[in-house]
Amino acid sequence: MSELKPRKDLLDIESLTLDEIEYVLENAVPFKQLFQRSVKKVPTLRGKTVLNLFYEPSTRTSSSFEVAANRMSADVTNFSVSASSVVKGESLLDTIETLQAMRSDYIVIRHQAAGVPGIVAQHTRASVLNAGDGYHAHPTQALLDAMTFREVYPDFRGRKVVIVGDVLHSRVARSTSTLFNKLGIEVGVLGPGSLIPEGRHGFMQRFGSWDEVFDWKPDAVYLLRVQMERQEGQFFPSVSEYHKMYGMHSTRVQRMRELGCYLMHPGPVNRGVEITDEAMGYEKSLISTQVENGIAVRMAVLHWLKPETQLD
Amino acid sequence: MSDFPAISTQEILSPTGIEEAITFLAEEIATRCEGENVAFIGIFTRGVTLATRVAAVLAERGIQYPVGTLDISLYRDDFDNRGSDLPRLESSDVPFAIDGSRVIIFDEVIFTGRTIRAALDGLMDYGRPAKIELAVLVDRGHREIPIQPDYVGKKVETIFDDYVKVRFTEDDSKEGVFLVKEKGGTE
Amino acid sequence: MARLFQNGKVWDSDEKAMVPSDLVVSDAGVIESLGSNLSVPEGAEVIDCDGCLLIPGMFDLHVHGREPGDEHKETLASCAEAAIHGGVTGLVLMPDTSPPIDSGNLVKSLQDLVSEYSAISMLPSGCLTKGRKGEQLAGFSGMANRGIVMLTDSGSSVPCPDLLRRCMEYAKDFDLLVTTSCDTTALTKAGAVNEGKVSYQLGLPGIPAMSQEIAIDRNIRIAQHTGARLHLQQISTANAVKSVSCAKEVGTRVTCEVSAHHLLLTEEDVVGYNTHFKLAPPLRLETDRLALVEGLINGTIDVIASNHAPHTEFEKSADFGSAPFGVSGLETTVLSIFDGLICPGIISWELMIECYSNRPRLIVGRDPVKIKEGEKAEFFVFDPEGETELKRDYFKTKSPVTPFLGKTLKGAIRKTVV
Numbered sequence: 001m002s003e004l005k006p007r008k009d010l011l012d013i014e015s016l017t018l019d020e021i022e023y024v025l026e027n028a029v030p031f032k033q034l035f036q037r038s039v040k041k042v043p044t045l046r047g048k049t050v051l052n053l054f055y056e057p058s059t060r061t062s063s064s065f066e067v068a069a070n071r072m073s074a075d076v077t078n079f080s081v082s083a084s085s086v087v088k089g090e091s092l093l094d095t096i097e098t099l100q101a102m103r104s105d106y107i108v109i110r111h112q113a114a115g116v117p118g119i120v121a122q123h124t125r126a127s128v129l130n131a132g133d134g135y136h137a138h139p140t141q142a143l144l145d146a147m148t149f150r151e152v153y154p155d156f157r158g159r160k161v162v163i164v165g166d167v168l169h170s171r172v173a174r175s176t177s178t179l180f181n182k183l184g185i186e187v188g189v190l191g192p193g194s195l196i197p198e199g200r201h202g203f204m205q206r207f208g209s210w211d212e213v214f215d216w217k218p219d220a221v222y223l224l225r226v227q228m229e230r231q232e233g234q235f236f237p238s239v240s241e242y243h244k245m246y247g248m249h250s251t252r253v254q255r256m257r258e259l260g261c262y263l264m265h266p267g268p269v270n271r272g273v274e275i276t277d278e279a280m281g282y283e284k285s286l287i288s289t290q291v292e293n294g295i296a297v298r299m300a301v302l303h304w305l306k307p308e309t310q311l312d
Numbered sequence: 313m314s315d316f317p318a319i320s321t322q323e324i325l326s327p328t329g330i331e332e333a334i335t336f337l338a339e340e341i342a343t344r345c346e347g348e349n350v351a352f353i354g355i356f357t358r359g360v361t362l363a364t365r366v367a368a369v370l371a372e373r374g375i376q377y378p379v380g381t382l383d384i385s386l387y388r389d390d391f392d393n394r395g396s397d398l399p400r401l402e403s404s405d406v407p408f409a410i411d412g413s414r415v416i417i418f419d420e421v422i423f424t425g426r427t428i429r430a431a432l433d434g435l436m437d438y439g440r441p442a443k444i445e446l447a448v449l450v451d452r453g454h455r456e457i458p459i460q461p462d463y464v465g466k467k468v469e470t471i472f473d474d475y476v477k478v479r480f481t482e483d484d485s486k487e488g489v490f491l492v493k494e495k496g497g498t499e
Numbered sequence: 500m501a502r503l504f505q506n507g508k509v510w511d512s513d514e515k516a517m518v519p520s521d522l523v524v525s526d527a528g529v530i531e532s533l534g535s536n537l538s539v540p541e542g543a544e545v546i547d548c549d550g551c552l553l554i555p556g557m558f559d560l561h562v563h564g565r566e567p568g569d570e571h572k573e574t575l576a577s578c579a580e581a582a583i584h585g586g587v588t589g590l591v592l593m594p595d596t597s598p599p600i601d602s603g604n605l606v607k608s609l610q611d612l613v614s615e616y617s618a619i620s621m622l623p624s625g626c627l628t629k630g631r632k633g634e635q636l637a638g639f640s641g642m643a644n645r646g647i648v649m650l651t652d653s654g655s656s657v658p659c660p661d662l663l664r665r666c667m668e669y670a671k672d673f674d675l676l677v678t679t680s681c682d683t684t685a686l687t688k689a690g691a692v693n694e695g696k697v698s699y700q701l702g703l704p705g706i707p708a709m710s711q712e713i714a715i716d717r718n719i720r721i722a723q724h725t726g727a728r729l730h731l732q733q734i735s736t737a738n739a740v741k742s743v744s745c746a747k748e749v750g751t752r753v754t755c756e757v758s759a760h761h762l763l764l765t766e767e768d769v770v771g772y773n774t775h776f777k778l779a780p781p782l783r784l785e786t787d788r789l790a791l792v793e794g795l796i797n798g799t800i801d802v803i804a805s806n807h808a809p810h811t812e813f814e815k816s817a818d819f820g821s822a823p824f825g826v827s828g829l830e831t832t833v834l835s836i837f838d839g840l841i842c843p844g845i846i847s848w849e850l851m852i853e854c855y856s857n858r859p860r861l862i863v864g865r866d867p868v869k870i871k872e873g874e875k876a877e878f879f880v881f882d883p884e885g886e887t888e889l890k891r892d893y894f895k896t897k898s899p900v901t902p903f904l905g906k907t908l909k910g911a912i913r914k915t916v917v
Contacts, residue, residue, distance in 0.1 A: 135702030
């Protein structure tokens, strides 16, 4: 029925075809339905091993992958490497050799350096799932965002989303905007000039203020996490100024409500920075749906990718 | 799977034949399950159609059984050999409690029995039926595991490499059951 | 043993043309005779050059020899071999070794190493600042007495403009050429690729074009003020070409160089995260590349220089952000420019010889090499109909790390005579 070519790795969104995107997003739906059963587990990946390799701390993403793998009956090994313990001199290739010896079927990797999952993928027969590399890509986040958006807007084509915050340093913004564009969803951005890669991306419309955003009548507002570690007065003067200019608070929530606009956020949120406690309670917030869909999408991705570990 | 074109296609059941077989299945079930708490589960894709048709025949006679659906892709034992044909998953839908009920699984053809094995696993994850039975339109033999149907529309003699093709208008815009013989084949 | 090169076409630097001619090189390496149908001298080896060109040896102004200190990347011996293999018969060694060459004594010990290990002319340069640290002037007079051909902090731009000014003022007294790489550290920061579409797409920190442009403008201003001779390394953007052109118009004593990589490749080539494309300055846009080619043709850009900066394959196997900048270039400059610019008729051999043989020699006060009777034989035999497959084992450098690795380029260097 389907003429999709099997794919070993999921490294970014750019390289995905529309058919592949549709395939994963459509398959994620039945996976999500499993969560309604008392037995949430299926035996699909029985006997397979998933290595969760996190070079950057992330409880959310790593647990989401772990839950996804568990629900498919795979054995999961968590392997977190704090940046400080990465011994200089041990090259990436040495690490890959070690991983190869562990004979995992799937390697979920997060790394602070862009491109590392790609290097790992080239050197291993396991399927590599990029769980975030530097500022480069976070493809499963993009897929779960798309799934979430499509659930509330089955007629998603031509709809509009505005991404707010540090677009320049965000792999989420990169992957999600790329995927939304592929799906025919318009993406605009709002944020300080120092954090918006203006002029380099024709497809992103930039807004100067929330008023302009609301005039555009977006169907969803996607708040990015403010990277507190980048808050050294280099990109914006202060957190309070950021909050005032770009944060989501009750007045802006009211405008959202009037427009029927949904709220999204990749998590974890910085309460009081990009969003107030009050705004967190907005009835059209999709934040927890995003978390749930994250598991379904990751199951669909595990189901889709084909490791080369079964050869010979 | 052979890449060679089929060397012969023979009709085993005409549209009328299918209708008769479905009526036969309905009657059998009505007789044997009288007064019991029965639920149908169709296996995607054509098992669902079969279950729905049998249920419709029974409904005309005033017997209402709920029909659920089951996609068994996630329970198959050949995941590693899925080749280039990537399975598209369907949403299993079991909109009733199966605990304590007499569940009849529907599939269009029974061959090696592995699909039904997977279906049994899948079904168990929804609960604990009092009894599980199996209804098929065609039994073509060659079982690889000890699973047998309880209700059979038609039994057909085949060789292993044959292919029994069931076509329903709902799914295929064509109706009939065909025996397709490919080149070669084992006795 | 004397050698007779038969049936080739020899570059005539007066006629500026390839002239069919035989050529005899004496046992002592001097061109004895030149002409058609030369008879085979007694006991001479005959080299058939049918269809081939005999081209004056190239001269590379920008080579990181790595010895002393980083012999795992390259040694003077392997560097010399690589140069010869690439048609290069003379070069300038950058002083960024360990220790950096920043005193007369170190120049002397480098010269000793060169005379021991190298068959070709490898001229030393010296640091502008002590230890290349950008804090205080290095010992110019001692190094000048030893014969360095330029002062440069190679790879570091002397961030403090005041210090660079003092360097130039001081260097002028020795008539020493001041050479700078062109980059503004505070703008380059941890950048790895050109800032723009590709850096955004790959999620890598970018190096803005203005990082180089501001440094070039600054350095030109200081040169104008001090009257020192300035050579700008590795220019990479269209605006940089404009700045140099403006400076030359008003008579500034400035020259500049470009690498084959920047003439042939763009940031788009980096998309696969291949660290063999990680260069300093980074590969830029197609518009920049075209401006560089144009600048080369109209004379704004004086020379081609390889920026041969070997790093081992292991060092380059790190992720793109952490891998070191730089690749080998001595063995690919002639071939890649022939393949990409000469073959398609974009530039001529005349310009190539001008930019990669004559002018670089003149910049460091050496005479251009000529293929003439009585001259020392310094030339290479180039087969324009040949092909070169750049496999790992093709290379003589210890670090066969280049964007062209694995490619097949038109043309082949059959032999180099020094």
